[in-house]
Amino acid sequence: MTFALDTKQQIRQRSAVGTSGRRYLAAIALVPLAALAGAALADGPQLESPAAYKQLWDNPHIVHRINEGIETHRKSTATLSIVDTDGNALSDAQIEAVQTTHDFLFGCNLFFLDGYETEAENHAYEARFAQLFNFGSAPFYWSDLEPEEGKPRFAKNSPRIYRRPPPDLAVEFAQKHGITLKGHPLMWNHFYPSWLPKDKDQVAKAISMHMAEIAERYADKIRIWDVVNETLNAPRPEIILPDDYVAFCFQQAGRWFGANNLLLANETREAAHHWLGEDGSESRYYRMLSSLAQRDIRFDGIGFQFHCADTARILAGAECTPESLLRVYDLYSRFKRPLYITELSVGTAGEGSSGQPVQAEVVRNFYRLFFSVERMAGITWWNLADGTAHKWDEIRDGKHYVYDENRWQAGLLDRSLTPKEAYRVLERLIHDEWRTRTVGRTNPAGQFTFRGFHGHYRITVRHGEMAETFDLHVSKAGPAQHRLVLSKKKVSG
Numbered sequence: 001m002t003f004a005l006d007t008k009q010q011i012r013q014r015s016a017v018g019t020s021g022r023r024y025l026a027a028i029a030l031v032p033l034a035a036l037a038g039a040a041l042a043d044g045p046q047l048e049s050p051a052a053y054k055q056l057w058d059n060p061h062i063v064h065r066i067n068e069g070i071e072t073h074r075k076s077t078a079t080l081s082i083v084d085t086d087g088n089a090l091s092d093a094q095i096e097a098v099q100t101t102h103d104f105l106f107g108c109n110l111f112f113l114d115g116y117e118t119e120a121e122n123h124a125y126e127a128r129f130a131q132l133f134n135f136g137s138a139p140f141y142w143s144d145l146e147p148e149e150g151k152p153r154f155a156k157n158s159p160r161i162y163r164r165p166p167p168d169l170a171v172e173f174a175q176k177h178g179i180t181l182k183g184h185p186l187m188w189n190h191f192y193p194s195w196l197p198k199d200k201d202q203v204a205k206a207i208s209m210h211m212a213e214i215a216e217r218y219a220d221k222i223r224i225w226d227v228v229n230e231t232l233n234a235p236r237p238e239i240i241l242p243d244d245y246v247a248f249c250f251q252q253a254g255r256w257f258g259a260n261n262l263l264l265a266n267e268t269r270e271a272a273h274h275w276l277g278e279d280g281s282e283s284r285y286y287r288m289l290s291s292l293a294q295r296d297i298r299f300d301g302i303g304f305q306f307h308c309a310d311t312a313r314i315l316a317g318a319e320c321t322p323e324s325l326l327r328v329y330d331l332y333s334r335f336k337r338p339l340y341i342t343e344l345s346v347g348t349a350g351e352g353s354s355g356q357p358v359q360a361e362v363v364r365n366f367y368r369l370f371f372s373v374e375r376m377a378g379i380t381w382w383n384l385a386d387g388t389a390h391k392w393d394e395i396r397d398g399k400h401y402v403y404d405e406n407r408w409q410a411g412l413l414d415r416s417l418t419p420k421e422a423y424r425v426l427e428r429l430i431h432d433e434w435r436t437r438t439v440g441r442t443n444p445a446g447q448f449t450f451r452g453f454h455g456h457y458r459i460t461v462r463h464g465e466m467a468e469t470f471d472l473h474v475s476k477a478g479p480a481q482h483r484l485v486l487s488k489k490k491v492s493g
């Protein structure tokens with residue numbers, strides 16, 4: 001099987017030159033290039049979103065708030081002062097500013113890393129991931145991480161388990177491609193190992209030691225952690241939990257993980273009653289976080305799972321309207337902590353690729369809204385490719401249970417690892433629309449001012465026969481003024 005990836009010319013057209021561009025080229029070099037690139041052709045008539053759905057997102061108030069939010073919260077003004085080694089201002093110097101990385105975290109889970117049967121498939125998966133994302137979630141589900149007591153699957157050559165690549169493998173991939181990692185999750189009351197004792201005190205001790213072991217090995221390699229996951233769903237009856245379970249987990253995480261790590265809560269939309277109470281205000285999730293805050297129990301960020309496998313209700317305006325989403329983030333911003341879309345999926349409506357335009361439209365709307373929210377720090381897509389979602393088939397208590405999330409076709413890639421239209425939409429947003437590239441010349445005072453998205457930049461300055469390249473970070477918290485000293489050296493060549 002051959003996988004078609006972008007040509008180098010296509011990459012140069014869409015991606016910034018610099019660190020991210022080099023990372024991308026290194027990734028795609030692993031797989032053969034072919035002439036066929038881009039989204040799959042439609043298998044029939046293309047589905048369209050209803051006019052009523054479009055009206056929700058075309059509302060002038062919504063459009064203004066999203067556009068204004070992106071401009072205000074994701075960009076800053078930077079002034080470059082160009083001087084020579086004697087401190088003299090250099091007027092009419094040529095400036096080129098090219099953004100090379102994003103501060104904002106655009107991510108996806110890494111659950112199918114090395115999960116395919118062929119080397120070509122695994123390389124294609126890695127390439128598509130590194131092409132688009134700077135953020136990845138590595139699996140730490142305790143039941144699969146340590147199925148046998150005392151024998152954790154940390155090492156990259158550990159036995160394979162579906163959707164559970166060993167953490168060392170994820171760390172190696174992330175370091176290779178400059179990707180920030182998140183561990184997901186430290187604790188989930190549905191994925192506890194079967195060998196845990198049936199005693200609260202012993203379970204509490206095991207939880208603490210489990211976190212300590214993970215922190216010792218990964219705290220300096222993985223920056224962000226989902227401490228608890230879906231705590232508002234009832235645990236499986238056979239699982240014994242410590243008293244005040246959520247508070248206990250955050251206390252233990254705070255004990256073992258330092259200030260350089262971020263400790264997040266993560267909750268589903270359904271369990272939290274759409275994150276808002278019936279009156280549109282405080283939900284169970286909000287009250288849980290409030291309880292932690294009132295007791296000075298450390299939590300560093302708030303996660304929102306956002307699975308929209310069946311898009312029908314969204315298209316009908318029955319849920320996840322832009323107005324309701326903005327109310328959610330306005331409410332939770334009161335905690336003055338970063339917000340994260342921790343799990344996002346949008347199903348592909350229709351047969352084959354006919355529903356790709358609808359999926360792409362919904363994805364674009366969601367991402368633009370999320371990106372506009374002041375305290376939003378990252379967005380994580382859930383399952384890069386079709387056929388890689390959660391599934392299980394088991395006999396429990398004499399009953400046969402079958403569950404397969406792959407039926408929703410919520411990947412950004414199809415089963416052949418070809419990008420869908422939604423993947424291309426994100427590629428254009430992340431690498432083009434939300435990436436700054438600008439050129440100009442300094443004024444008589446030797447200054448050049450530009451407004452750019454937050455991230456790292458490569459600044460190239462030319463004046464006469466002198467030229468030099470500088471690395472610069474533009475951020476909301478960083479300095480607005482940057483003094484660059486152009487040394488007296490000629491342009492080589």
